[in-house]
Amino acid sequence: MSDAILTASVPAVRRDIGLKRRYAAERRFRLYGLAAITIGLVFLALLLTSVVRKGYTAFVQTEISLPVTFSEALVDPTNKRAEDPQILAKGKYDKVIREALAAQLGFDAKDLKSGKAADQLISPSARVELRDMVLADPSLVGKTIDVSLLAEGNIDSANKGQIDLSVPEARRKVKDQQLTWMQQLKDAGKLKFAFNTGLFVNGASSRPEAAGLGVAAIGSAVMMLIVLALSLPIGVAASIYLEEFAPKNKFTDLIEVNINNLAAVPSIVYGLLGLSVFVNFLGMPRSAAVVGGLVLTLMTLPTIIIATRASLKAVPPSIRSAALGLGASKMQMIFHHVLPLAMPGVLTGAIIGLAHALGETAPLLLIGMVAFVANYPVTPMDPSTALPVQIYMWANEAERAFVERTSGAIMVLLVFLILMNLGAVLLRRRFERRW
Amino acid sequence: MNFIRFSAAALVASVAFAGAAHARDQIQIAGSSTVLPYAKIVAEAFGEANSQFKTPVVESGGTGAGLKEFCKGVGPDTIDIANASRKIKDDELKACKDAGVTAISEIKIGYDGIVFATDASNKDFVLTDKDLYLALAAQVVVDGKLVDNTAKKWSDVNKDLPDEDIMAFVPGEKHGTREVFEQKVMDAGCKAAGAADVIKGLISDAKEAAAACHKLRKDRMAVDIDGDYTETLARIAANKTAVGVFGLSFYENNTDKLKVSTVNGVTPSVETIASGEYPVSRPLFFYVKNAHLGVIPGLKEYVEFFTSDDMIGPEGPLAEYGLVPAPDAEREQIRSDASAGKTL
Incomplete structure (x- = not known):
């Protein structure tokens, strides 16, 4: 009897499963996310308006x-x-x-x-x-x-x-x-x-009205080409070997730890390395875009290797098994199936690495590229500078007219970066495959 | 695959390229960022006036770094000229000699004035080295003892100065300007305040006694600026009553934003610095590797061009930018030493 009363009264009170609390938590979480994005956007807007406001007159x-x-x-x-x-x-x-x-x-x-x-x-x-x-x-x-x-x-x-x-x-x-x-x-x-x-x-000039970014833009472009031509194949080859062929042992673990460490090494260290290896030991010329390109290649490699390995890992094992099951060799499996599927990730990594390299000045300081160069480089062995270096040098000038030029140069560098990222998006679209 | 093959070839080619020794047809200069603007003006004018030579490449990076590169050895893969905002030190000279760089010409280009300036909205500031020492030293002498500096306002130091908080932006330790500031302002102020003798009595070691004179206070009244003068200018724009240390040329390019203060009653200008009336200045130099003269095309001509009166003279573009030209007789001496190839 008492049981019957109990069972009859229970359905009236719903069991508390914390629904309200959970909804509230979700709303709060969304708010946090919105706040984070707003903060990011506000800072971006502040940066852009200050650069554009100062620089458009350049x-x-x-x-x-x-x-x-x-x-x-x-x-x-x-x-x-x-x-x-x-x-x-x-x-x-x-x-x-x-x-x-x-x-x-x-x-x-x-x-x-x-x-x-x-x-x-x-x-x-x-x-x-x-x-x-x-x-x-x-x-x-x-x-x-x-x-x-x-x-x-x-x-x-x-x-x-x-x-x-x-x-x-x-x-x-x-x-x-x-x-x-x-x-x-x-x-x-x-x-x-x-x-x-x-x-x-x-080219560079001590007179603000005649100063330009020509030499710096050429230098940056040459360096980016060298970085792309060297670090992409080396990085991809290294990560394919490590991911698909290398035995998993203590030695490969050590290599992996080292690559991850290298990605976090301050870029000035690569400049020191470039100075002692390329300039002092191999006798390459100072201030040359080729040395800058090689130094930036070394700096970009770990980024590309890490990104490539991650995207190779993300290709489902079923693809590999299917290819091998149909009689493909291991190399055919990698180059016909795994690598094409991993390509969007590889390219993203490469572009991020390149964009990073494009904005570096610290490693270039030591190999003599933070310099006043007025003549256009004819070969990559001739002295040149880079876009961020030109920005840095103009920022330290005393003349008023260099203030707007500094901001103007920042805008040019930003356009360079936007074009590169746009390229990355387009390439990714083209290679994107779904399974 | 083709791509990989291509880039492997590119790598091999680039290394092979590098191995080949290459003759240089462009002068390479490195060193002081204080001398950089002057060297740039001369390099550009040199390239314009002599179409057979390329415009020299002028690196920035500091006197110490420049001299280090300069002293690496002789040959086209080493730089030809080092710009310096101070004289070469004995150990640097020794490093040079050890590396085979034995014949070095020292060429003085003129003098650089160091000025104290506030925001243009302030009233005129009249400073003496004694005031600066008493306001900025870490420790001052009170009743014959060294005690921590407690001055808070400029008027605490000298009642003629404004009743405003002490705040000074001073170049950081890595700047050559700091050394000049310490020697020409703090040490002189230390003597003028009568503190130098007392400190000598308290500290027996001569080096430590000197250091006690020019040690700056750390309680945010004297702020080290590790960046360039543009940073000091920005800090002054935010802190209207603060005093900043600038090079004369930087000040002369920003006279609408800055007001210069007199030191010991002398207004800094090209004239007062050249005559030695204004106390805070230093000579600027560049060092030439004589072994490269006649080897690197244009080097000899560049040195001649730089030391000509069209450049370092009182009517030249360097003086217009803010370099204090050396007196006539000294410039004559500089030119004759340079053409005779006088070495250190």
Whole structure:
């Protein structure tokens, strides 16, 4: 009887299985996840906005277009260019520019003080530009042509509003007279912004207006090619052997531990290794992209080996058994079935390793690639730098105009990285197989 | 498979390449990051003026590292010139000689001024080496005894200074600038404050006595900056009342953001440093491997180009960037020594 009452009353109270608590826990967990992603996104947005805000102006450049007269008296006073065209290299092109400015701005070209102030409107690189123009075409002597000349770095910064003009004149790089001239040129439509192609094609320069990423981009590209050509085959071969052929014993365990350790070694150590092996022992040249590529290859190998081994392990054993069961040799099984299936993982590992290598400066410091290199490298044995190195070097410059260039260079490096990662995604799509 | 075969061939080829000794047609320079901007200006102008030579490669990395590379030996796989913000040390010279680098020319390019500056929004700051010593030393002399420095505000040190917390950004120990700061400011201030003699009486060892003079306090009033001047500038922008240590050239490029303070009543400028009135400066050098002259194309011409008045003279681009040119007679001496190939 009492039993009957009990059984009748029990169904009314549901057994507590902690449903509410579990739902609450799940909601909390989702919130944590959302918070983690939000924090990540906020930092990414902060980084990107600060880089873009500071750097977007680096992609335009102030240019001053002037009618320039290559008068014979300044360019070739002895009139010997017919016999020796090289004499034109010694012309007084700074005076050519000064006279053009004097005519445009209306001051006396013989007035030294105004002349000096006016000289500082135009980049010193412009003289070289004019000289090269005349050397390439000696018939220009005596003619007047319109030329667009780079404005000096400080003038460029002032034109972009990056120099505080409210402070007293004595404490400014750009003087009042120069500001008046800038306004005068601007009103005449002679001073305007143009796309900064120099940023992409010029080599390093001590003048911000003429400094570019050309040599650094070539250096980085060459190094990435070397890293790809060496570390991918070596890494894949090593991991296939370790994963599929090598006996499992103490020795292979030791190798595995060592590879995992190497992946965590600070990159500067690879620089030391590169210096003593490639430069000092093998006698390779300093500052050369080939040495940088080899050092970065060593640095990237463990990453690729670890990623490849993991993706080889992830291929289901049934695939291997099926291939072997149908009479394939072990090598056929690996190259026809296992490796193609593991390829997306291998490529992801390779691209992550490459992207990592692209951003390294520390190992390059010791082999002499943190350097001022103005000439384009012709072979991989010639001196060059790398993109992150150029960013680092520009970040330490004193001139105001280098601040925006630093951020501009960071944007270029980011575009490089985005392209590489995009490539990885596309390759993965192409190789992706499901079972 | 083809890919693997190709890359194996590439590996072999690259090693074979490296084995082949190769002649160098480009000057290689390494060393001080203080000299780097000047060396870059000269290298670039040299490349532009002489189309038959390539622009020299200038590495950064510090005086010590540069001299170490320089002293590795003679031959095209070693660098030709080391930039230095201090004189070569005896042990470095010995290392050079041991490696066969016996003929070295020392070439002075001019002087570098070290200035103290605050954010541009501050009032004028008038410092003396004595004030700096009393504000920043780890220990000061009170009643004939060495006690920990307790000064909190600049006005505690000198009542003419503003009533603001002491905060100074000083180059870290790895910088050559730090040594100059210690010798020319802290040691001089130590003497001016009359502490040097007292310390000598307390500490018998001469080295330790000197160290006691220029040891900086560690209680966040004197902050070591291990980065470059750009970091100091950023720290000052965040800490408006703080004082930072800069190179003259860096200050001159940022005069709209910084206000320089006088030291012992002298405003730092190219003129006051050249005349020796402003106390905190140091000579800058580069060292040339004479065995490479005439072997590496352009090296001799580069040295001539660098020492010409068009570069290191008072009207040259280096002076415009902030290098303090050596006096006329000294520049003449530098040129004649360089062309005579005078060695250390």
